[in-house]
Amino acid sequence: MKPSFVNIQRPLLTVMVNQTTLQADKAIIARALQGGAEAFCIQVEHLRPEDRTLEKLKELFAECRNRPIYITAYREGLDDEGCVELMLRALDAGATLIDVMGDLYHPEPTQMTFDEEAVAKQKALIDLIHARGGEVLMSAHFRDYIDTETVMKFALAQKERGVDIVKMVSFAHNEEQMMANINLAQRMKHELDCPYLFLNSGACGRLLRQLGPAFGVCMYLCLENYTESSLQPLLRTARDIRDAMGL
Numbered sequence: 001m002k003p004s005f006v007n008i009q010r011p012l013l014t015v016m017v018n019q020t021t022l023q024a025d026k027a028i029i030a031r032a033l034q035g036g037a038e039a040f041c042i043q044v045e046h047l048r049p050e051d052r053t054l055e056k057l058k059e060l061f062a063e064c065r066n067r068p069i070y071i072t073a074y075r076e077g078l079d080d081e082g083c084v085e086l087m088l089r090a091l092d093a094g095a096t097l098i099d100v101m102g103d104l105y106h107p108e109p110t111q112m113t114f115d116e117e118a119v120a121k122q123k124a125l126i127d128l129i130h131a132r133g134g135e136v137l138m139s140a141h142f143r144d145y146i147d148t149e150t151v152m153k154f155a156l157a158q159k160e161r162g163v164d165i166v167k168m169v170s171f172a173h174n175e176e177q178m179m180a181n182i183n184l185a186q187r188m189k190h191e192l193d194c195p196y197l198f199l200n201s202g203a204c205g206r207l208l209r210q211l212g213p214a215f216g217v218c219m220y221l222c223l224e225n226y227t228e229s230s231l232q233p234l235l236r237t238a239r240d241i242r243d244a245m246g247l
Contacts, residue, residue, distance in 0.1 A: 002096045003068040005039065005135055006164050006195055010247050011213035013238055014070060015224050018043035022051045022060055029063045032224040035235045039068045041221060044090050045076040045083075052086060057093035070097035070137065080105055084125060091134045097165065098129050102140035102158060111140040112154045119161065126162045137165040137197070145171040145202070148184045155192060165195045165218060171202040178204040182215060189216030197221070206231045210238070214245050 005012065015032040017040055019025050025047070029040060042060070044052060051060075061069055073086040087098050103111045104125070106118035113119065126136045138158040151168055158166045166188075172178040178200065185198045185208065195218035200208045210233050213220065220238040223230060233241070 002094070002133060003039075003066060005068050005070060005097045005137075005219070008218070011217065011242060012039040012068070012219040013037055013235060013242070014039040014041050014219045014221055015235055016041050016043070016221055016232065018046045020046055020048055020051075022047070022056055025060055026063050028224050029060075032235060033065060033067075035224065036239055037067065037224070037235060039070065039219065040064050041070045041072065042090075042095070043072045043074070044086060045072060045074045045078060052089070054089055054093055057090055057095075061094040068097065069095040070099065071095040072099040072139075074099075074101065075107075080107075087129075088132075091129060091132055095134070097135045097137050099137050099139050099167070100125060100129075100163070102138050102154070110142055110146070110154070112157065114157070123161050130162075135164040136162070137167050138163040139167040139169070141169040142171060145173060145177050148180055148187070151184060152187065152191070155188060155196065159192060159194050163194075165197060166192060167197040167199075169199045169201060172200040172204040172208065173202045174204055177202070178207060181208055182211075185212055185215040185217060201231060206233075209233060210241055211245075213242065213247050 015037040017025050017028050071090040073083045091098055103113040105121045106113040106115040129136050155166045172181050181200055188196050198217055209231055222233050222235045222238040224235055
């Protein structure tokens with residue numbers, strides 16, 4: 001049985017892996033394992049096409065040493081059917097958690113669609129992933145701050161579609177928006193009744209990424225190495241924060 005992302009005892013230290021070659025991804029995974037990584041988010045859409053075969057993905061995923069694997073297959077030169085094909089190939093290669101975009105089959109600026117035909121196709125895909133032994137996260141990455149009632153509406157819609165984990169990425173340009181989103185993270189804990197990943201971008205986006213699990217967020221998305229432009233915490237920083245909070 002594949003290692004799971006749900007019903008876990010503490011927020012997983014999940015390291016992002018998003019290079020263009022198999023060897024570069026393997027190097028990140030090896031260093032992250034030495035640093036205590038507990039799971040991996042591998043963004044397979046960034047890989048060169050020749051490194052996205054079933055055999056190459058199996059080879060890459062084997063490097064994770066039985067840690068749970070969460071994959072994205074976003075629109076990086078792929079149409080939506082190509083994204084789905086890559087998702088299912090990664091599932092067959094050993095991934096556990098498959099990221100289904102909230103606007104799959106009907107692209108929207110908010111990355112959440114309510115088009116009835118698209119939603120029906122999303123639900124069918126979610127059922128298929130579950131039938132093939134996978135777990136599903138649905139994601140929506142906003143282009144700007146969105147008010148809390150709208151975000152909550154989107155989160156509940158994702159849950160209704162049958163996913164295992166809800167994911168929203170909003171913005172916090174100032175302290176007022178930051179505090180509104182922290183309060184929203186706590187609200188999700190009480191009203192969603194399912195695991196969720198709620199993150200912020202923007203000038204004041206770092207705090208929720210570092211302290212989100214204290215408010216109910218189900219995992220850390222962190223980096224193995226420092227990147228100046230990223231708001232995601234380093235693996236060792238996330239580990240220290242989690243330990244300091246006793247999570």
